[in-house]
Structures are given as C-alpha cells and as structure tokens.
Amino acid sequence: MRVYQFTEQAYYPAWDDHNGSLRINLPNSKLDPKLAGQLLNRYYDEWQVADEVGLDIMLNEHHQTATCLSSTVVVGLSIMARITKKARLLVLGYPLGHRPDPLRCAEELSTIDVVSGGRLDMGFVKGVPYEFPASNQNPVGVMDRLWEAHDFILKAMTHRGEPFNWEGEHFHYRQVNIWPRPIQQPHPPLWSTTNSKNNAYTLGERGYVIATLGSGYGTRPLYDAYRQGYFKTHRKAPAADRFAYLGLVAVANDEAEARRRGDLIAGYLRTSAIVHVPYRNPPGYLSIEDNARILRGFSQPRGKAKDGRLVDIYHCSVQDLIDAGVMFCGTPDQVHAQIVDFCEYCGGMGNLLMMGHAGSLEPDATVDNLTLFAKEVLPRLKEWKQPVAEVEAA
Amino acid sequence: MSGTADASSSLMVHGVKLEIVERGKGRPVLFLHPGIGIEANAPVLDALAKGGRVIAPSHPGFGASDLPKGMNSVDDMSYVYLDLMDQLDLRDVLVIGVGLGGWLACDIAAKTTARMSHLVLGNPVGIKYGDRETRDKVDIWSLMPDQVDALAYSDPSVGKRDYKNLPESVALTAARNREAYARVAWSPYMHNPKLKLRLHRIDVPTLFLWGTADRILSEPYGRAFATMIKGARFETLDRAGHYPHLEQPESFARAALGFAEQKQPAKARA
Numbered sequence: 001m002r003v004y005q006f007t008e009q010a011y012y013p014a015w016d017d018h019n020g021s022l023r024i025n026l027p028n029s030k031l032d033p034k035l036a037g038q039l040l041n042r043y044y045d046e047w048q049v050a051d052e053v054g055l056d057i058m059l060n061e062h063h064q065t066a067t068c069l070s071s072t073v074v075v076g077l078s079i080m081a082r083i084t085k086k087a088r089l090l091v092l093g094y095p096l097g098h099r100p101d102p103l104r105c106a107e108e109l110s111t112i113d114v115v116s117g118g119r120l121d122m123g124f125v126k127g128v129p130y131e132f133p134a135s136n137q138n139p140v141g142v143m144d145r146l147w148e149a150h151d152f153i154l155k156a157m158t159h160r161g162e163p164f165n166w167e168g169e170h171f172h173y174r175q176v177n178i179w180p181r182p183i184q185q186p187h188p189p190l191w192s193t194t195n196s197k198n199n200a201y202t203l204g205e206r207g208y209v210i211a212t213l214g215s216g217y218g219t220r221p222l223y224d225a226y227r228q229g230y231f232k233t234h235r236k237a238p239a240a241d242r243f244a245y246l247g248l249v250a251v252a253n254d255e256a257e258a259r260r261r262g263d264l265i266a267g268y269l270r271t272s273a274i275v276h277v278p279y280r281n282p283p284g285y286l287s288i289e290d291n292a293r294i295l296r297g298f299s300q301p302r303g304k305a306k307d308g309r310l311v312d313i314y315h316c317s318v319q320d321l322i323d324a325g326v327m328f329c330g331t332p333d334q335v336h337a338q339i340v341d342f343c344e345y346c347g348g349m350g351n352l353l354m355m356g357h358a359g360s361l362e363p364d365a366t367v368d369n370l371t372l373f374a375k376e377v378l379p380r381l382k383e384w385k386q387p388v389a390e391v392e393a394a
Numbered sequence: 395m396s397g398t399a400d401a402s403s404s405l406m407v408h409g410v411k412l413e414i415v416e417r418g419k420g421r422p423v424l425f426l427h428p429g430i431g432i433e434a435n436a437p438v439l440d441a442l443a444k445g446g447r448v449i450a451p452s453h454p455g456f457g458a459s460d461l462p463k464g465m466n467s468v469d470d471m472s473y474v475y476l477d478l479m480d481q482l483d484l485r486d487v488l489v490i491g492v493g494l495g496g497w498l499a500c501d502i503a504a505k506t507t508a509r510m511s512h513l514v515l516g517n518p519v520g521i522k523y524g525d526r527e528t529r530d531k532v533d534i535w536s537l538m539p540d541q542v543d544a545l546a547y548s549d550p551s552v553g554k555r556d557y558k559n560l561p562e563s564v565a566l567t568a569a570r571n572r573e574a575y576a577r578v579a580w581s582p583y584m585h586n587p588k589l590k591l592r593l594h595r596i597d598v599p600t601l602f603l604w605g606t607a608d609r610i611l612s613e614p615y616g617r618a619f620a621t622m623i624k625g626a627r628f629e630t631l632d633r634a635g636h637y638p639h640l641e642q643p644e645s646f647a648r649a650a651l652g653f654a655e656q657k658q659p660a661k662a663r664a
Binding site: 133136137138139140141169276277278279282283284288289291292293295296297 | 464466535536537538557558562565566568569570572573575576577580581
C-alpha cells in the first residue's frame with residue numbers, strides 16, 4: 001500500500017468570520033496575505049517531512065476559498081518537485097474541466113515530471129460544482145471538454161517527431177510539440193475521482209486509478225462498477241493499486257490526543273460544505289435525472305456507517321466519522337485495524353489518501369501525526385497482503 | 395402536427411426533431427419561448443391562436459426537442475428556425491420571442507427577415523448594454539430558484555410548480571430546460587457581443603412589450619435595446635415581469651396581434 005499525505009492548505013483563520021459562505025464570495029479582505037504566505041510555507045514544510053518519513057504527497061486546488069489556499073496547484077507541485085526527494089507527487093485533482101488551454105496543462109505537467117525525476121501522478125477531475133462561478137467555464141458539457149483535453153494532453157505527452165495538428169470540438173492547435181516531454185513512459189500515471197457508478201465503470205475500462213473521497217461505507221458499489229469496467233477491457237480483476245480512498249487520519253500514542261486531533265481535522269468536513277447554496281449545483285453539473293430528483297425533493301444521504309446507519313459527515317462526531325469509514329483515528333494499533341478493516345470491505349484498496357492535516361491542527365501535532373503514522377502504521381500496511389475481489393457479473 | 399387542447403407533436407427539421415405546439419388558423423405566428431421553456435397549456439398560446447396559426451416549438455435541447463451534436467449557441471438555433479420557416483413555407487410570419495426567445499428572434503431577423511412581417515420582443519436578453527464591470531442582467535445562476543422567481547415575476551406564484559405532486563416528466567423537463575438555457579447563455583452571459591453590430595439589419599416593424607416588474611432586466615436596458623432596432627416601438631405591460639406572456643397572456647397576445655395587424659410598407663423600411 002502507498003499512503004499519500006494530503007492537506008487542503010486551508011486559510012482557517014477566516015473560518016469563524018463568514019456570512020454563510022466560505023467559498024467564491026467570501027471577500028478576500030478577510031485574508032492577510034502575509035499570514036497566507038506563512039501558512040503555505042508551513043504546509044510545504046510539513047509535506048517535506050512527509051517525504052522524509054516515507055509518505056507520498058497529494059496536492060489539489062480550489063478557487064476563491066478560505067478552505068484551500070492552493071488556487072494554482074502547479075505552484076505547490078513545482079515546489080514539491082524541487083524540495084522533496086522520494087515521494088510520489090499526486091495532483092488530485094487537476095481540474096481539467098476549467099482549463100481553457102490544455103497545451104499549457106501538458107507543458108506544466110511534463111515540466112513537473114521532469115523536475116521531480118518522474119514522480120508525478122496526474123489526477124484529472126472536472127472540479128467541484130462551486131469552481132464554475134469562479135472559472136466561468138460552462139458547467140454544461142464539462143465532461144466532453146474534460147475528455148477532449150485528456151486526449152490532447154496524452155497525445156502531446158506521447159507524440160514524437162514532427163509537430164502534430166489538433167482541430168477538435170473544443171481545442172485548436174496546429175503545431176504541437178511540447179518541450180520538455182515527461183520522463184515517465186508513455187506518460188505519468190492517470191487518476192481520477194468519481195462519485196458515480198457510470199464514471200467508475202469508464203475509469204475501469206481505461207484502467208486509471210479510481211479515487212473516492214470520504215465515501216466511507218458507500219465505496220464498495222463504486223469500486224465494483226470499476227471492477228466491471230476493468231474486467232471488460234483487461235479480462236482480469238484489477239489489483240488493489242487501482243483503488244484510492246481519501247480518509248481523514250489522526251493517530252497518537254494516547255487515544256484521547258488522537259481524538260483531539262481527529263476533531264480538529266474534522267474541521268475540513270465541517271467547513272467544506274459552507275458555501276452559498278446556488279453555487280452547489282450549477283446547471284449541467286449533475287445529470288438531468290439527478291436534478292429532476294432534487295426538484296422533487298429527494299436528496300442523497302451524506303454517509304453511511306458499516307451497519308447501514310446514515311451519518312451526516314459534515315456535522316457529526318469523531319466517533320460517527322470512524323463508524324462511517326470517513327476517519328481513521330486512534331492509537332497506531334487502532335488506526336491500523338480500522339484501515340485494514342476498511343480495505344477488506346473495499347475488496348482491496350491500495351492507495352490511502354491520508355488527510356493528516358486539516359484546519360487548525362497545530363504544526364507540532366501535524367508533524368507528530370505524520371511521523372507516528374509512518375513509523376507505526378505504514379510498515380504494517382505495506383506488509384499486509386491486500387485482498388483482490390472477484391469481479392461480479394455485470 | 396395537430397392542434398388539440400394542450401397536446402404537442404413533433405416536426406423534423408433537417409434531421410432535428412422539434413417538439414411543437416400548433417394551434418389556430420390563419421397568418422403564421424412563430425412563438426419563441428424564454429429560457430424556462432413553454433408549457434403546451436400556456437394560456438398565451440390560446441390567446442395568440444385567436445389571431446393566427448400559432449407555431450410554438452421547444453428550442454433544440456429544451457422540452458422534448460432533440461439536441462443535435464455541436465448545437466450550443468443561439469446562433470446555431472437561429473438556423474433551425476430559418477430552416478423551419480422554409481420547410482413549412484411560412485410567409486409574413488409574426489415572430490414573437492420572450493427573454494431568450496427574444497434574443498433568438500433578433501438573431502434570426504438579423505440574418506434575414508425574408509419570411510417575417512413583424513417582430514415582437516417580450517423582455518428580451520441578448521445584448522450587452524452597460525460597461526464591462528456592470529452586469530446588465532441579474533446572475534440567475536447565483537441565486538436560488540425562488541429568489542430568481544421573486545425577481546422575475548410580478549406575482550411569483552404564477553411560476554410556482556409543485557414538482558413533488560406533478561408527474562416526473564414535468565421535473566425532467568424543467569431540469570432539461572435549466573441545462574439547455576445555461577448551454578447557450580452561460581458565457582458570454584445572456585448575450586452575444588456581436589448581436590448589437592447586426593441589429594441594424596432588422597427591417598421589419600418591431601415592438602418591445604416590456605413587463606415593468608422585471609427585476610432580472612431593467613427597463614433602461616430594454617429601452618436601450620429598442621433604440622438599436624430601427625423604428626422599434628416600446629410599450630409596457632404592468633403587473634408583468636420577465637415573462638409578460640405568462641403573467642398577462644391576454645394583453646400580451648392582444649398587443650402582439652394588434653401590432654401585426656397594422657399595415658407596414660413592405661420591405662421599404664430601410
């Protein structure tokens with residue numbers, strides 16, 4: 001198993017001073033640029049620790065928000081490429097649906113791969129709903145744009161010889177010939193996130209790594225859809241390394257301290273949904289069928305405990321989050337047992353995206369969280385043999 | 395096509411299947427609906443049918459109409475209606491457009507008015523009037539539906555739909571219309587920057603029917619729009635907002651049909 005350390009790089013000092021929306025329309029007068037710089041540098045330092053103790057690294061970006069200072073992930077990736085030595089650098093995600101210029105994307109990502117010595121993992125995503133008011137890209141048709149950009153970037157990274165031509169539905173170039181091209185061949189590994197079985201199936205067909213975020217005990221149906229898609233094109237069951245899961249992680253030798261850390265890390269969930277309501281569902285983001293269900297007053301449950309109990313992961317207790325498989329929290333033994341249990345539920349899950357810092361978790365506690373996990377939990381997870389679930393008939 | 399009660403039928407226009415309500419007899423009246431679509435039982439269609447043969451299609455991607463691949467702009471849709479008028483060999487058409495439909499009607503008329511006699515625009519979007527940092531039209535996709543309705547209607551209850559207790563198809567249509575509207579109007583927001591440069595080509599008598607309770611658009615916006623079309627008249631409808639055809643269907647239809655009755659010197663307007 002690989003474990004990627006992740007933080008949203010929050011500007012948490014503004015979390016208590018909003019008017020019902022932490023994203024898009026929270027005025028940036030709430031931000032002190034000097035403090036923002038200190039926080040970003042601190043987060044980079046903590047990722048450097050992650051690298052030193054044997055963890056991999058995951059970065060992302062969001063826009064116009066106090067929940068995430070990384071508005072241009074290529075900056076964080078560039079710094080990580082330079083200051084870390086061994087860690088894989090996963091960008092999850094790189095919001096392709098919002099990028100007007102995929103040539104620039106191919107150049108940025110290839111450069112990161114080259115500078116890092118071939119350590120980049122490319123997670124292409126459409127972006128959360130509230131990115132659209134910021135980027136002003138049309139949410140209608142975003143998946144079409146995403147897949148054309150994806151096709152273009154892979155072609156740009158793998159093409160050799162004379163410059164090639166691209167006159168697609170959305171993007172137009174006549175002389176494509178990127179310098180540098182990536183180290184990893186044929187291109188850096190591809191990942192994506194999804195919360196839908198249809199998309200999971202598509203990712204399976206392509207064999208990309210599927211990541212689900214905080215999906216807890218609702219994860220297995222998504223993975224099984226992936227397995228079916230994978231089986232269709234590969235005629236075998238996918239290995240555990242095709243699956244990734246983002247969970248909150250708080251570990252300490254003292255259980256009470258672990259719970260305290262868990263409570264601070266849960267600040268991520270408690271703030272992530274604080275956004276001006278209309279921005280949560282721009283037209284075209286969800287399917288017409290899903291939107292019709294919303295009009296008729298049906299809503300989807302937020303989370304589910306192992307015993308089937310519904311859990312509101314945005315407002316619940318640390319214990320509920322543990323029960324829901326959203327947080328792994330406790331002593332190293334407890335955390336190890338929780339993760340193994342969850343992987344068995346998944347039928348194999350080989351990439352833990354560990355949110356080992358969020359919100360106001362202090363620097364010392366963050367470093368201790370990462371170090372203790374790497375020392376006491378990671379080696380046992382690496383030794384543990386993952387199950388490989390059979391593919392059920394479609 | 396048939397014209398019974400609130401039924402709709404379909405028409406193939408160059409491979410695009412359009413859902414169409416057709417009602418009444420006589421001179422053709424092409425009704426182009428706003429971004430929220432058109433319901434077959436909308437009273438305005440009956441009111442208009444008193445003065446002609448009403449043809450009210452759902453635009454491509456709206457209602458039950460096809461969405462052909464690559465069709466994602468008002469410009470694309472305008473050609474479908476030019477084709478439709480050719481195919482049905484419609485002449486002296488009274489073209490009525492509300493909101494998005496008004497933008498579409500202008501886009502059609504700027505290409506050619508060969509088959510049109512009169513143009514009636516109810517609270518149309520489609521142009522940019524203020525400076526680049528002034529939004530002419532309220533950002534409806536930054537508001538909740540009930541907030542939008544409060545700004546759009548004089549009486550928001552006119553727009554209320556109890557989706558829970560209506561057939562699922564009603565909610566599906568509303569969801570499809572919402573997506574279709576954003577497909578063509580997300581950016582540039584609710585307008586085509588080039589349309590202003592083309593409005594001088596509109597050479598049929600044009601009437602703006604402006605619902606004065608519209609707070610999505612402002613009356614100065616509407617009046618500025620009207621000055622860009624040669625000889626356009628501007629009349630107001632009270633107790634009506636962004637959708638005057640829904641809130642004042644009888645007066646809306648009477649004003650539109652009355653305007654189209656007035657004889658105009660044919661094509662000597664330039």
